[in-house]
Amino acid sequence: KKKMVQEYKIVVLGSGGVGKSALTVQFVQGVFVEKYDPTIEDSYRKNIEVDGIQCLLEILDTAGTEQFTAMRDLYMKDGQGFVLVYSIVAKSTFTDLNDIRDQIVRVKDTDDFPSILVGNKCDFEEQRVVSKQDAQDLSSKWKSSNMEASAKTSTNIQELFLDLIRQINKKEQPNKKEVKKGGGCNLLVYNNNNTIL
Numbered sequence: 001k002k003k004m005v006q007e008y009k010i011v012v013l014g015s016g017g018v019g020k021s022a023l024t025v026q027f028v029q030g031v032f033v034e035k036y037d038p039t040i041e042d043s044y045r046k047n048i049e050v051d052g053i054q055c056l057l058e059i060l061d062t063a064g065t066e067q068f069t070a071m072r073d074l075y076m077k078d079g080q081g082f083v084l085v086y087s088i089v090a091k092s093t094f095t096d097l098n099d100i101r102d103q104i105v106r107v108k109d110t111d112d113f114p115s116i117l118v119g120n121k122c123d124f125e126e127q128r129v130v131s132k133q134d135a136q137d138l139s140s141k142w143k144s145s146n147m148e149a150s151a152k153t154s155t156n157i158q159e160l161f162l163d164l165i166r167q168i169n170k171k172e173q174p175n176k177k178e179v180k181k182g183g184g185c186n187l188l189v190y191n192n193n194n195t196i197l
Helices: 020-029 066-078 091-108 122-127 132-142 157-172
Strands: 005-014 041-050 053-062 081-087 115-120 145-148
Touching: 005 020, 005 066, 005 091, 005 157, 020 041, 020 053, 020 081, 020 115, 020 157, 041 157, 053 066, 053 157, 066 091, 081 091, 081 157, 091 115, 091 132, 115 132, 115 157, 132 145, 145 157
Parallel strands: 005 053, 005 081, 081 115, 115 145
Antiparallel strands: 041 053
16 A cells, blocks of 8 residues: 655755755755855755655755745745755855745745754854854744754754654644644744753
8 A cells, every 4th residue: 555645845045155955965865066056946856754754855945046036935935844054154144044034934924834944064163153052042033943964974964854844744733733822832942952942
């Protein structure tokens, strides 16, 4: 008997040059792409099993450049989970994510969606300019999870996509709908050591 396959639309966002394509290709194909070739927009598919569920991921690797913003609205609307990537060695790429996230909030008309803040290039520790604390502060403000990764050394690449899929699964289980009362809801975000952020 064929198992049901769940489909997931995941969108990878961030400034140009932070390694969105490198992260995506490392996850999908298991190779590190060294040369930087600005992406227009690429879509990748990968089958993966998560917690016993067969998942087909459609991962949209987006352009960091601004001229493709009209397309952005469209895929933000369709996306179920968002990988927000910055480079730990470039402060501007970290602050740029505020605008990107604001745009998702505007398009989706909610600030409650599965997302993970990813500090790429963690193999460049000695050139770090974005502290882990800053990233934790931002991710708890956004109620998103957060992880540092390296496409080059393949650090946390599987993990970040698994984390996002689990967030989507949790959000989309209709039988576990929580009754929304007016006002805030508390989201507990766990980091890798399973401590609440």
